[in-house]
Amino acid sequence: MQTLSKSTINISLIKDDLYQAVNGAWLKTAKIPADKPVTGGFADLADTIEKTLMADFKKLQPTTVTDPYLAEFLKFYQLAANFKKRNQLGFEPVRVYAERILKLKDLKDWQAQLGDLTFAGYPIPFPLYVEPDMKNTSQYALMADVPSLILPDKTYYQKGNPAAAALLKIYQQMLHEVLKLAGYDDALINKVTTETLAFDQLLVPHVKDSTERADYVKAYNKYSLEDFAASSSNIDLKHYIQSLIGTLPDQVIVTEPQYYAALNQLITAENFEKIRSWIFVKTVLNSTGFLSDQLRIIGGQYHRAISGSKEPMKPQKSAYYLATSQFDQVVGLYYAHKYFGAQAKTDVTDMVQKMVAVYKKRLASNNWLSQATRDKAILKLDKLGIQVGYPEKLAELYKKFKVKGNSLVENVLRFEQIANHDHYAKWGKPVDRTRWEMSAHTVNAYYNPSYNIIVFPAAILQAPFYSLDQSASENFGGIGAVIAHEISHAFDNNGAHFDEYGNLHNWWTKEDLAHFKKLAQQMIAEFDGLKTPAGKVNGKLVVSENIADAGGLSCALEAAKSEPAPDLRAFFINWARVWCMKSSLERQKLLLNIDVHAPNELRANVQPKNLADFYQTFKIQPSDGMYLPPEKRVNIW
Structure with missing residues (x-):
């Protein structure tokens, strides 16, 4: 990491370009890490925390720490970092999981398994989730959202966009390589690729672009249960909802009405094979991050092309990010308690109040x-509401993550089930307005309008943002x-x-x-x-x-x-x-x-x-x- 020096400021340039005057000398020599698309500012602080925690966790053992939740994290981290075993197993740990989708016969068969598939973490083209009701934030509402497109935004699909063809070519090549390594023949690869791209194209006219989504007040569109269920004559949406939350709500909040107005023409018997391929492809690609190193690297090609990262992360670093993302609040509390002082918390809290x-x-x-x-x-x-540094208690969800056996994938899939059951079980319960949406080791801050609360994780409370040594x-x-x-x-x-x-x-x-x-x-x-x-x-x-x-x-x-x-x-x-x-x-x-x-x-x-x-x-x-x-x-x- 290259440190920005205060002595490199070009005072004479401030009148013409403040940013270049302060940062120009550093920008000329700064090198972007090969495995990341960015350096400087927030990114440098995150890189420093990454190195600090990786060094700490290399020394710690599950049997030597007193925090039982940190011990579970360390067990999981060891599974993630065991690339010898991951490389030996290749695609096999997720084969049954992925091929469950290929075995779906028709819409009726898919419908019968929809609830279970959702809990198991499979992609669904009409995703439902629970969130505090934006008009009554003491209670949860059932939300109906839209699926993600393959390209980063709807605008990429517009005629004449030069990036679209190049990105889709990379995506197809990546998919072909992943499925070939997994042992599938060219006929199946070509079929699922063609059908996935075709279904993706069907979605495009009916979803919002990023500018439209930025106006998130317009994402609140209240439907009666009957009206929402009428969005599809081919899927029993009431049955699906009942399987997720155990009851039928009076209303559903739809984020994008235009999409649900088109749902009946998207989810059809004629489109079933396209839908099945779309789910299978997304499932496979979502799984590459916890398989062999070769599959991990190939499965990240498209993301690196979009972001501009020149190289994949080294295996150990990728294991760190896989493990910390699963146990983010556990890792955040470890970081905050070890590296964030009480004086800093008091000082920053005073600054917030001021x-x-x-x-x-x-x-x-x-x-x-x-x-x-x-x-x-x-x-x-x-x-x-004001929250500074770290949450006072660990969320109950993380106490449910217990590593069993020595299979990384089995633990990942079981944790997915636990997290999804925990999520839908919130329905009908009081909203926890103290819940943190970021871990304490995240270099960021946020305002949650539904809670009217501002949160400043410990990681951002360091130089150049804040320091007891700064004026x-x-x-x-x-x-x-x-x-x-x-x-x-x-x-x-x-x-x-x-x-x-x-x-x-x-x-x-x-x-x-x-x-x-x-x-x-x-x-x-x-x-x-x-x-x-x-x-x-x-x-x-x-x-x-x-x-x-x-x-x-x-x-x-x-x-x-x-x-x-x-x-x-x-x-x-x-x-x-x-x-x-x-x-x-x-x-x-x-x-x-x-x-x-x-x-x-x-x-x-x-x-x-x-x-x-x-x-x-x-x-x-x-x-x-x-x-x-x-x-x-x-x-x-």
Whole structure:
């Protein structure tokens, strides 16, 4: 990992390009790891944690640790890392599992096994799951979602997209190699490949693209049970639901009505063989990660082509990620308890509370909200949940993961069954609003609108985001802006639709909401069409994160200014530093199409242009590259 040095900052360049001024010297020499598509920023912190934990786990043994759940993780990790055995067994451990699909005779046969197949982890083209009801988050709702396409997004299927043909060729070649290694003949390989691609094409016209999905409020579409069941005359959806949750709900929430309007023409007897091949192919490819090293490497070709990773991970590293993904919260608690200090947790919690107070103050003095809306916004902040570092207890699910025998695949498939039964068993039970969606060793943070809660895992609470060795101004430019970013999600174009309890409920006056939408449109316009090496930015796709970035930076700036002897140069420089990242062109192109975050360089450069303090701090003039005319500056929160 190459460390970004503070001494390499080109002060003279700040007026024209803040991001390059701070990160340019590092970017010129930084090398992207061959087995990853990115380096710098968040990725470097994750790489450091990866190396630290791999070194720790190499020394630990299941029989020598006192934590029984960590012991189970270590047993599983040892199975995952035993490539001698994995290579000897090849495809055999999943053959029966995969060929169960090939033995399905028709729709009726599939229908009879649908519930069991779902619990066993097989792909289903009309996936059902339980989530807190967005309009009553104290209770669970049954959700009906859509399957993933083979290409990364619906837009890739548009005529003239140059990436589509190349990616589909790689996908087909990968599938052929995997199935050949598994011992299947060319006739079956060609049949399942052709039929899988054909069914994938049938799905395309009926699903949303990434920009449409980014407006997740529109994913709440309430159907009565009768209306949902009428989506298919060929599958008994009521029977399927009963097999999953043990009862029949009054309603089903459909994320994409257009897809379910077409379900009856997709799931037909005429399409059954295409569906069967689609399930079989997805099952096989999903299994390659825990088979022989050769199958693992071949099975990752398509993902590497999309991301731009030049080489597969080394076997031991892949075993680490397989094991930690299965026991992520267990590993997170180990990391947090060993490497995250109580002083840091207290300090960051204080910073979060300070940022909430700043936000309240800004809302109270807001000049475009009415008093009624302002009062509701402040109430939402009063009810905001704050979680820092790590969860207080291990989720019950992880206590059920007990390694049995010495077969990696048997344990993987059994854990899948346990996790799926645990998931559907939530139906009818109280919603646990304290549940963490990220492990403590994840370098990230999030706001959950349905819980009205912000969460900061221990892993992100380190330099350059946060350090006891950094000045207050630097910390506010790093973790302070991240904290306020997550708070701002409560008031972005999606989060603003949820009330203080996390329920989807309009608490705005008509006039305030209309004004907010105009401001959001200005943020869309500010980013829309900006050029990057990978193409142009879609302002609508990234608007929610840009609203959060803008609110986060401006609120963190106010907090920094309230400290004794604030150093705004250090504040803005560290803001640019945390976004330092170098990634493959392939990854950049992918993210432009599917990611709701703007490219890092633009996140670093555009938001400071909206703030008067940035111009005063660095004496930015109209002739400078970082200058934006006042009438084009966007300020929402």
